[in-house]
Amino acid sequence: MLRVLDLKKYFPMTGGLLKRKIGEVKAVDGVSFDVMKSDTLALVGESGSGKTTVGKMLVRILKPTSGSIFFANEDIAKHEGDSLKNYRRMAQMVFQDPTSSLNPRRKILDIVIDPLNVHKIGLKSERYEMVTRMMDRVELPRDFLYRYPHSLSGGQKQRVGIARAVIMNPALVVLDEPTASLDVSVQANIVSLLKEIQKEYGLTYVFISHNLSLVRNIADWVTVMYLGRAMEMAPTEELFTKPMHPYTIALLSVVPTVSEEEEKLLPERVRLEGEIPSSVRIPKGCRFASRCPKAHERCSSDEPPLADLGAHFVRCHQIEEGA
Amino acid sequence: MVQRSLQLRRYMTASFFRLAGIPIRGTIKKSLRGISVLEGPQKYRLEGWKRATSRFRRNPLSTTGLVIVIGLVLMGLLADYIAPYPMDAKGRVDFINKLLPPSLEHPFGTDEAGRDVLSRIMFGARIDISSAVTVQLLVTFVGVVLGMVAGYVGGKTNVIIMRTADVFITIPPLVLALAATTAFTPDITTAILAVTIAWWPWYARLVQSVVLSVKEEQFIEASRAIGKSPLSIVFGDIFPNIVSVVTVKFTLDIGFVILFMASLSFLGLGVQPPTPAWGTMISEGKSYLPERWWMSAFPGIFILLAVIGFSLLGDGLRDAFDVQLEE
Amino acid sequence: MNTSNLLTIRDLTIDFTTYDGTARVVDDLDLYVDRGEIVSLVGESGCGKTVTAKAVLGILPMPPGKIAEGEILFRGQDLLKTKDKDLQVLRGKEFGFVPQDPMTFLNPIFTIETQMFDMYTFRGSPDVDPLQYLRSFRDSRRRADTVQRALEMLRRVNIPDPDRVLRSYPVELSGGMRQRVLIAMALMSRPSFIIADEPATALDVSIGEQINEVLETRVREEGISVLYITHDLGVARRLSDRIYVMYAGHIVETASTQELFKEPKHPYTLGLLKSVPKIYGEISRGIEGVIPDYYNPPPGCRFHPRCPHAMPVCRRERPALREIRAGHRVACYLYSEEKKNE
Numbered sequence: 005m006l007r008v009l010d011l012k013k014y015f016p017m018t019g020g021l022l023k024r025k026i027g028e029v030k031a032v033d034g035v036s037f038d039v040m041k042s043d044t045l046a047l048v049g050e051s052g053s054g055k056t057t058v059g060k061m062l063v064r065i066l067k068p069t070s071g072s073i074f075f076a077n078e079d080i081a082k083h084e085g086d087s088l089k090n091y092r093r094m095a096q097m098v099f100q101d102p103t104s105s106l107n108p109r110r111k112i113l114d115i116v117i118d119p120l121n122v123h124k125i126g127l128k129s130e131r132y133e134m135v136t137r138m139m140d141r142v143e144l145p146r147d148f149l150y151r152y153p154h155s156l157s158g159g160q161k162q163r164v165g166i167a168r169a170v171i172m173n174p175a176l177v178v179l180d181e182p183t184a185s186l187d188v189s190v191q192a193n194i195v196s197l198l199k200e201i202q203k204e205y206g207l208t209y210v211f212i213s214h215n216l217s218l219v220r221n222i223a224d225w226v227t228v229m230y231l232g233r234a235m236e237m238a239p240t241e242e243l244f245t246k247p248m249h250p251y252t253i254a255l256l257s258v259v260p261t262v263s264e265e266e267e268k269l270l271p272e273r274v275r276l277e278g279e280i281p282s283s284v285r286i287p288k289g290c291r292f293a294s295r296c297p298k299a300h301e302r303c304s305s306d307e308p309p310l311a312d313l314g315a316h317f318v319r320c321h322q323i324e325e326g327a
Numbered sequence: 328m329v330q331r332s333l334q335l336r337r338y339m340t341a342s343f344f345r346l347a348g349i350p351i352r353g354t355i356k357k358s359l360r361g362i363s364v365l366e367g368p369q370k371y372r373l374e375g376w377k378r379a380t381s382r383f384r385r386n387p388l389s390t391t392g393l394v395i396v397i398g399l400v401l402m403g404l405l406a407d408y409i410a411p412y413p414m415d416a417k418g419r420v421d422f423i424n425k426l427l428p429p430s431l432e433h434p435f436g437t438d439e440a441g442r443d444v445l446s447r448i449m450f451g452a453r454i455d456i457s458s459a460v461t462v463q464l465l466v467t468f469v470g471v472v473l474g475m476v477a478g479y480v481g482g483k484t485n486v487i488i489m490r491t492a493d494v495f496i497t498i499p500p501l502v503l504a505l506a507a508t509t510a511f512t513p514d515i516t517t518a519i520l521a522v523t524i525a526w527w528p529w530y531a532r533l534v535q536s537v538v539l540s541v542k543e544e545q546f547i548e549a550s551r552a553i554g555k556s557p558l559s560i561v562f563g564d565i566f567p568n569i570v571s572v573v574t575v576k577f578t579l580d581i582g583f584v585i586l587f588m589a590s591l592s593f594l595g596l597g598v599q600p601p602t603p604a605w606g607t608m609i610s611e612g613k614s615y616l617p618e619r620w621w622m623s624a625f626p627g628i629f630i631l632l633a634v635i636g637f638s639l640l641g642d643g644l645r646d647a648f649d650v651q652l653e654e
Numbered sequence: 655m656n657t658s659n660l661l662t663i664r665d666l667t668i669d670f671t672t673y674d675g676t677a678r679v680v681d682d683l684d685l686y687v688d689r690g691e692i693v694s695l696v697g698e699s700g701c702g703k704t705v706t707a708k709a710v711l712g713i714l715p716m717p718p719g720k721i722a723e724g725e726i727l728f729r730g731q732d733l734l735k736t737k738d739k740d741l742q743v744l745r746g747k748e749f750g751f752v753p754q755d756p757m758t759f760l761n762p763i764f765t766i767e768t769q770m771f772d773m774y775t776f777r778g779s780p781d782v783d784p785l786q787y788l789r790s791f792r793d794s795r796r797r798a799d800t801v802q803r804a805l806e807m808l809r810r811v812n813i814p815d816p817d818r819v820l821r822s823y824p825v826e827l828s829g830g831m832r833q834r835v836l837i838a839m840a841l842m843s844r845p846s847f848i849i850a851d852e853p854a855t856a857l858d859v860s861i862g863e864q865i866n867e868v869l870e871t872r873v874r875e876e877g878i879s880v881l882y883i884t885h886d887l888g889v890a891r892r893l894s895d896r897i898y899v900m901y902a903g904h905i906v907e908t909a910s911t912q913e914l915f916k917e918p919k920h921p922y923t924l925g926l927l928k929s930v931p932k933i934y935g936e937i938s939r940g941i942e943g944v945i946p947d948y949y950n951p952p953p954g955c956r957f958h959p960r961c962p963h964a965m966p967v968c969r970r971e972r973p974a975l976r977e978i979r980a981g982h983r984v985a986c987y988l989y990s991e992e993k994k995n996e
Contacts, residue, residue, distance in 0.1 A: 060548075063552050064552075065548050065551055065552050088554075089554045092552065092553065092554035093554070096552065096553070097549070097552050099545050099548070099549060100545075101545060104544050104545040104546060105545040105546050105548075105549050106546055106549075107544075107546040107550075107564050107567070107568070108546075108568070109567035109568050109570075109571075110563075110564070110567060118550070118553055118555070118563075119553045119554075122553050122554050122555050122559070123554065165549075168549070168553075
């Protein structure tokens, strides 16, 4: 249903007195993946990985510098005007920070009814009904409609965000770390709500997160990103039981666990040295080489291609050779 | 005619509050005809309103400010009815009773033309306050529009508007007003226009900076993701966020504008006799100081009162808005 | 709980008075940290853990906040009864603090070197007058010594290029770097006690892990006691010797790390553990309900509205922390019954 090909997003950097372009931040540097209808794809990575940028491009908050995004056989990467507006009806986003993603000076009712008004869905008289039904679905009391965001808790605000995104019944929902700023117990609540809604409305999710345990619980496919490119892509089960890329293994090894059984399922702790390189000066060769415990000489000179190992993709010289 | 203007005023007040994100009472809403407002439980709207006002009320200073302002406004509006000698403000002179000190018949004494100072002060409130409010309204309108455009559109437009604003800021208002009233007719309209021209850049700057910061917020991104047009984003999402700042500045500045207009009328530019204005009254009375102090003192006290009242009110509003957000 | 502990908190009760009334944000809290231990205070947002930390450090804003009851004993001395001046000296010499957000703790307009120097030189000296401060710039010998010490500290926290870092401004450093600098600053004056308030939460997973590891290594080496505040049970499990689980202002369970994860007892602890997403198995629905309103807390046990095992007695009186196994205490009537039956 969704096919992304070689997506790139470069941000120009201006500097100097005349504000000339002195470089580029290569936030996303060639990412491709497919998402099946009603599936959940997880984009995993740390800061600088580009996962949020990809998400924003999927809902066209940002326009891709190059590459294609095929949605129902149309390349929406280049859409503008009316066709773009039509696409927006189909793809919505749930944002990371519920506090800043809701306008503090507007009532919840106005916030949730917004999409309906913009796209003129239903008759004016019906829209209120649709909103109240949505509130029921996200398990918020109806009288919250007349409140302002500041009087809601983080979890409740996020539910409003979900209501706003889902009210138009889009086909695709991009979730940008929807639970990152929430407490653990609230997080669990929100995630199960998301799963229920997905089933009920047959939604396709692109779930962006850095929390691997969470991803394990919600995703069908996982793409691990580092510095703008995909390092490994596999079905969830496969990725967690047979991780191949050193970065994936390192990430898995530092997942906080609460029991010994869990610990046994994860790889040995790998300590990654150094900092994540800047997206402005992307290192030559494999992007991960500077921190990779298994780096060779070749890793610093040639960038490995994304190898297809049969429903499991890895971008690493070691694997190719070893396999 | 009066009916219409009353309804218009009600509608404007209500829309203002609605846009500002302050919940309005159901009763006001009912008087709006032909405006589609979604119905809903009044109880919750009332609650929000009650919270905002209770916080405001809890601060004795701001309540004092509000009382003073309302008092002065009422005084001006009802001058015809409550002034002991209304004709004294409209051209009557009574040289027999001139220069009388404060007494029971003339609580503030009389001036050099025998006119009752108290009545003139009451009528003076009209001029002073209404001209200040007019200036503020014009300035706010121009400043807000330009500021929002500059802030949201950015780029060259922003530069053009802001640099123009900078130019106007450098012109001292008093000098501009003097120049204007000398070049054109020295009446109140000219004065108002002159102050407006000198004053709008501050509002444009304020609005522009708020818009710039709000523009980066995630809820604006969310609105773009939904597919809202830039115009609808500016007025629907950004505007409510600037209303509080602008309102506060509006209120606080009225005091200053009153003072400024009074200085203008003190210098003889602005209101022409026999219409009373506080500044003019001080000017007329200054040659009789210090023995016959009442002619200048009382108008001066009222100016002071007006400035204090509006300042306290503005401060209180700012606190009320802040707390609402801080919650 | 004996008084030879480094830090002992007893019956701490903190109220916050605002427009909407008085909220009891910390109620009857008991906690202790022994020499050389790492103790975690685990709880979700709003449970009062940061408030407690601030109270220990003495940086709680006192107009809205008020310590209604209790004592905070540091080496036997009650910090709440100590004079401000003496408290400052004590704080400077004995306490270290690693905050959640490194950026807000570092002054953006001064270099790291300046800030480390200031921190080290003026730690624990109240009433530094401006002249004294300016004169410190000219004391080159002292400066050189401090710089050496700073470099050493930065190396200890695994900063690869300490010279460059010293000369940099905070904005030039990454989040992980800044946090390391803060740890170095905290360690510089050889404190005996460090309070770490979610130091790894704002950072990426791999970087956060590095930070936690550095912190752990350094404090174990020097035998520094740590009170580590976090909302992440997994992190607590990794780092600490003992854990306190906090809910709505009081401690509901405490045990050694091993014990707590092997035999969690309190319904809240169980709920939290269930809510943590795991590598295997399904995710739960979380804990029903919301955190209580501190202005009108529920009577009795503050958790009872959300507790699947609530009994009538839970609504009446708050359960006290009772020892059910060695070193394992729970505040829950479910277990006091057990104990009664023993």
